[in-house]
Every structure is written in C-alpha cells, then in structure tokens.
Amino acid sequence: MPGDPPYVNGYGGIFSNKDKLYILQGDAIAEYPLTTSNPGTAPLRTFHRPYGENMVWLGVTQERLIFKNGNTGELTGIKLANGQEVQWHGDAPVSQIDVYGKGMYRAQRNGTLLVLNMMSGQSVFRVSTGGDLHNTTLKTNGMIIIQAEGKLLGVKLPASLK
Numbered sequence: 072m073p074g075d076p077p078y079v080n081g082y083g084g085i086f087s088n089k090d091k092l093y094i095l096q097g098d099a100i101a102e103y104p105l106t107t108s109n110p111g112t113a114p115l116r117t118f119h120r121p122y123g124e125n126m127v128w129l130g131v132t133q134e135r136l137i138f139k140n141g142n143t144g145e146l147t148g149i150k151l152a153n154g155q156e157v158q159w160h161g162d163a164p165v166s167q168i169d170v171y172g173k174g175m176y177r178a179q180r181n182g183t184l185l186v187l188n189m190m191s192g193q194s195v196f197r198v199s200t201g202g203d204l205h206n207t208t209l210k211t212n213g214m215i216i217i218q219a220e221g222k223l224l225g226v227k228l229p230a231s232l233k
Contacts, residue, residue, distance in 0.1 A: 084128070086128075086130050086131050087105055087131075088131040088151075089105075090104065090105050090106055091103065091104065091105055091115070092104070092105045093131060093136065095120070095128055096117075097120075098119065098120045099117045099118065099119060099120060100117065100118045100120060100128070100136055100149075101114035101116075101117050102114055102115045102116050102117070102118070102151075103115060116154075118136060118149050118151075118154050119149070119154070119156075120138070121138050121147045121149065121156060123140060124141075124142065125140055125141030125142050126138045126139070126140055126141070126147070127139050127140075127141055129146075131151075132170055132189075133170075133172075133173060133189045133190060134150065134151045134152060135148035135149060135150055135151065135157065135189070136148060136149040136151065137170070139168075143164070143165065144164075144165040144166070144167075144168065145158070145159075145160070145165060146158070146159055146168055146175070148189075157192060158192075159175055159177070159187050159189065159192055161177050161179050161183075161185045161187075162179070162181075162183075162185070163179035163180055163181040163183060164179065164180045164181075165177055165178070165179055165180070166178050166179065166180050166203070166204055166205050167204060167205060167206065167207060167208070169207055169208045169210075170189065171210040171215075171232075172232060172233065173188055173189050173190055173231070173232050173233075174186055174187070174188065174189065174195070174228070174232035175187040175188075175189050176208040176215060178204035178205070178206075178208060178217075179204065180203075180204075182199060182200050182201055182202055182203065182204060182219070183197050183198065183199050183200070183204075184197065184198045184200065184204060184208065184217050185197045186198075186215075186232070188231060188232065195229060195231065195232060196226075196229070198217060198224065198226055200217060200219035200220075200222075200224060201219070202219040202220030202221060202222065203219070203220045204217070204218070204219055204220075206218035210228075213227060213228050213233060214226060214227050214228060215228060
C-alpha cells in the first residue's frame, strides 16, 4: 500500500468477498486479489467512496459495497460490476435497515416496514404496523418477523426475495 505506516484502520476498513479483498484507502476502495501476497501488488481496480459526511462502510453484499449515512441511516451501494452508485429510498425517514439475501427491510418512522429488492431497487411489499419500528427485523424459514410496538408480526416472503 502506498504511504508510510501506520495505515488508517478501524471499523469498516477491510472486507473480503469471494476471492477479493477490499481495502478503504482515503476516498477510494481498492480491490485486491485475496490469493496473491506479493509486496507492491497494485489494486485490480478502485471504486469511489460515496460522497457525504458520516458515510460508514458496512461491507459487501449482493455484489455491492454497502455504506450507511450515520446521520440519516440511509444506505448507498456501489455496484462491483460497473462502479455505479445505487440508493434505496423509502417514503418516510428510516429507523432501522436490515438486509437478508436480496431483500432490504426498511423500518420507517411512520410505522411502515418497506421491503425492497436490492438488485432492482423496486418495492416488493409494505406492512403497516400501526406502531413504532425501532428493532431489528428477523428472518427465519422463509418468513420475516417484524418487532412493532407491543407486538410481533410474521409475514411470508415472496420467492423473489429468497
């Protein structure tokens, strides 16, 4: 890596996915082969880091580098295939986001759980709970469990999210 040690490290600085290693280097994420350890190896390619304050790199999922805005809770992705930035928006402020497979489960402050397909960005379905949603959405055996204020709701997932 260019520069003198110590290198910046900490939460969200290095992730692996399949046979690649992704390292945050300033405003870019460099991709290296995980199976090569030659000193001075140049990155295979680099990706821009999404612009904005408090963008925390969460990891790699569904062939996307995933970042979270620490102020708003919104997620932004960078597609590994072409470096294109993608965002997943709802219709109300977010309180909690969970990702399982192709599904993004967006608990919103208006009491609605909005379920998005991460690959297409399209809304799959929504559940109005009538209460605050601030806890993790759980997934088990093809169902999601929504923790709403004073109740638990189970919803069967469509095949497109499995």
